[in-house]
Amino acid sequence: MNSRRTVVVENGSRPSPAGIVVRGARQTVGGAVSVVGSLGCVAGRLLDGAGTVLDTTAGAVSGTLLLVGDVFKETGRVLGSTVTGLGNTLTLAGGLVSTGSLPESVKPTGTTTKKTTTRRTADSRD
Numbered sequence: 001m002n003s004r005r006t007v008v009v010e011n012g013s014r015p016s017p018a019g020i021v022v023r024g025a026r027q028t029v030g031g032a033v034s035v036v037g038s039l040g041c042v043a044g045r046l047l048d049g050a051g052t053v054l055d056t057t058a059g060a061v062s063g064t065l066l067l068v069g070d071v072f073k074e075t076g077r078v079l080g081s082t083v084t085g086l087g088n089t090l091t092l093a094g095g096l097v098s099t100g101s102l103p104e105s106v107k108p109t110g111t112t113t114k115k116t117t118t119r120r121t122a123d124s125r126d
Contacts, residue, residue: 015023
C-alpha cells in the first residue's frame with residue numbers, strides 16, 4: 001500500500017503538490033527536531049564537563065583546606081608544647097628565686113637531702 005497522494009499524468013504518476021508540501025514540512029520539522037536534539041546533546045556534554053571541572057575544583061579546594069588545617073593543627077601543637085615548656089621553665093625559675101633551691105619533685109635522683117629529725121625521749125631535758 002502506498003499512502004502517498006499521486007496525480008496521474010500522461011507519462012505515469014507523480015506526487016501531488018499537497019503531498020510535496022506535507023513531505024517538505026515533515027522533513028523541516030524532523031530536521032529542526034534533530035538540530036534541537038544535537039544542541040541538547042552538546043549542552044548536556046558542556047554541563048557535564050562544567051560539573052566535572054567544578055567537582056575537581058571543589059576537590060582541590062577541599063584538599064588544600066584540609067592540608068592548611070593539618071598545617072595549622074601541627075603548628076598549634078608545636079607552639080602549645082613550646083609555651084608549655086616555657087611555662088614549666090618559668091615555674092622552676094620562680095621556685096629558685098623564691099626559695100633559693102629546686103623543689104624536691106624536680107631534683108635529680110640521688111641528690112635529695114635527707115631530713116634528720118631529733119626525737120625527744122622522756123629522759124632528755126632541755
